[in-house]
Amino acid sequence: MPANKAVVYEGPGKVEVHETSYPEFELMDGPGVNPANVGRKLPHAAILKTVATNICGSDQHMVRGRTTAPPGLVLGHEITGEVVETGPDVEFIKTGDLVSVPFNISCGRCRNCKERNTHICENVNPDRPGSAYGYVDMGGWVGGQADYALVPYADWNLLKFPDKEQAMEKILDLAMLTDIFPTGFHGCVSAGVGPGSTVYIAGAGPVGLAAAASAFLLGAAVVIVGDLNKERLDQARSFGCEAVDVSRGEPRDQIEEILGVPEVDCAVDAVGFEARGHGRESGEEHPATVLNSLMDVTRAGGALGIPGLYVTGDPGAHDDAAKQGSLSIRIGLGWAKAHSFVTGQCPVMRYNRQLMTAILHDKVQIAKAVNATPIPLDQAPRGYHEFDEGAARKYVLDPHGLIPKAA
Structure with a gap:
C-alpha cells in the first residue's frame, strides 16, 4: 500500500503536510467527520492518484480561523487524478482513467441529484443537504490535497477525460473544472x-x-x-x-x-x-x-x-x-x-462536461486567465501564505511531479 501525505489544517494561520492514512473503502473516524458517517461502507468509491489539487479561497476561510473547522482536518476539494483502484460496485470507471472530481459530493440517487442540484445532495451529509471534500460541516469526507484521495459514488461523480494524452497536455486548464x-x-x-x-x-x-x-x-x-x-x-x-x-x-x-x-x-x-x-x-x-x-x-x-x-x-x-x-x-x-x-454552491456537474469540451477545443484558456501556478505538495504552506497575502495566482499542488512533464 503506497505511502500518503496530505495538507492538514492545524489551527488559525497554520497548515502542515503530514503523513496520513491511505484511503480505504470505508469512512473512518477523524477530525470533522460526522459521527453518523463513521463506518460508512464505500463499495461504490474509487481511489485516485492525485495529479492536481488546488488551493481554494474557501480553504483560506478555514485557515484564517473564520469557520468552526477543527484542527487536524485534511484540506482540499479541488481534485484531478488517475484512478488506481475501484470498489466492487464500480461498473464503468476503470483503473487508469484520468478524471475530474466535482467538489460537490453527491449520490446520484436522491431527488435533488436527479433534478441536477448536486450541490444539495440529501444523502452524503447527515446534518444538511450538500457536501464537499475536506470542508467544515460537510460530513467529514477526507480532503484531496494529498497523494491519494477517495471519491464515493465514482460512476456518478467522476468526469472521465476522453483522451488521456490530450488531457495531460491541458491539465492545468482541466484542473480548474473541479470548482x-x-x-x-x-x-x-x-x-x-x-x-x-x-x-x-x-x-x-x-x-x-x-x-x-x-x-x-x-x-x-x-x-x-x-x-x-x-x-x-x-x-x-x-x-x-x-x-x-x-x-x-x-x-x-x-x-x-x-x-x-x-x-x-x-x-x-x-x-x-x-x-x-x-x-x-x-x-x-x-x-x-x-x-x-x-x-x-x-x-x-x-x-x-x-x-x-x-x-x-x-x-x-x-x-x-x-x-x-x-x-x-x-x-x-x-x-x-x-x-x-x-x-449557494455551484452544482458542478451541471456545467463541467461542456466546459471540458470548451477547454479541449481551445475555446477558453482558463489556466492563463487565473494564472494557474503548480507547486509541489510539500510547498503547500508557502502557497497558502502567498495566496493569503494577495498573490494573483491560482496555486495548483502537484503531489507526484506530473504537471511539469505535461506542460
Whole structure:
C-alpha cells in the first residue's frame, strides 16, 4: 500500500503536510467527520492518484480561523487524478482513467441529484443537504490535497477525460473544472450574462477571474472586475477586462467612466463574507459591502449571481450578528429594483462536461486567465501564505511531479 501525505489544517494561520492514512473503502473516524458517517461502507468509491489539487479561497476561510473547522482536518476539494483502484460496485470507471472530481459530493440517487442540484445532495451529509471534500460541516469526507484521495459514488461523480494524452497536455486548464471554472460560470449564468451584456464582477481572486473568463465565453460585451488588489486587477486586464479599484470608492462612478452609465446588466459576487469596505473603509471588514454595492450598480430587473461564500458560523466576525451569518443587507433596494438573487454552491456537474469540451477545443484558456501556478505538495504552506497575502495566482499542488512533464 503506497505511502500518503496530505495538507492538514492545524489551527488559525497554520497548515502542515503530514503523513496520513491511505484511503480505504470505508469512512473512518477523524477530525470533522460526522459521527453518523463513521463506518460508512464505500463499495461504490474509487481511489485516485492525485495529479492536481488546488488551493481554494474557501480553504483560506478555514485557515484564517473564520469557520468552526477543527484542527487536524485534511484540506482540499479541488481534485484531478488517475484512478488506481475501484470498489466492487464500480461498473464503468476503470483503473487508469484520468478524471475530474466535482467538489460537490453527491449520490446520484436522491431527488435533488436527479433534478441536477448536486450541490444539495440529501444523502452524503447527515446534518444538511450538500457536501464537499475536506470542508467544515460537510460530513467529514477526507480532503484531496494529498497523494491519494477517495471519491464515493465514482460512476456518478467522476468526469472521465476522453483522451488521456490530450488531457495531460491541458491539465492545468482541466484542473480548474473541479470548482472555480464551473463556479464562476454558474455565477454568470445565474446573473443572466449573455451576448452583448455588460457585467460587473466583484472580486479578482481566482473565482472572480474565472467568472470574467466565463462572461466572455457567454458573449458579454464588457466585463468589469472590481478589487482592492492592484496585481489581481492587472491580471484581469491581461485578458480583456476593465478594472475598478474599489479602494478609490464605490464602484458606481468608475463604472460610469467605463460605460457612460453607472449601471450594468448583470453582477456577480465572487468575494463572500470576508468583504472589505470601499474607499476610506477599504481597510476594514464590512461583510455586506459587496452585496449592497451589487444591488446599487445592477439595473432594475437585473440579476445577481452569488457564488461567493457566506457561512452560518463565523467565529472571527466583528459583531455578534455576523458571527451567525446575519448581515446588514439592503434587501429593500433589491426589492425596489426587482432583482433576482441566486446563492449557494455551484452544482458542478451541471456545467463541467461542456466546459471540458470548451477547454479541449481551445475555446477558453482558463489556466492563463487565473494564472494557474503548480507547486509541489510539500510547498503547500508557502502557497497558502502567498495566496493569503494577495498573490494573483491560482496555486495548483502537484503531489507526484506530473504537471511539469505535461506542460
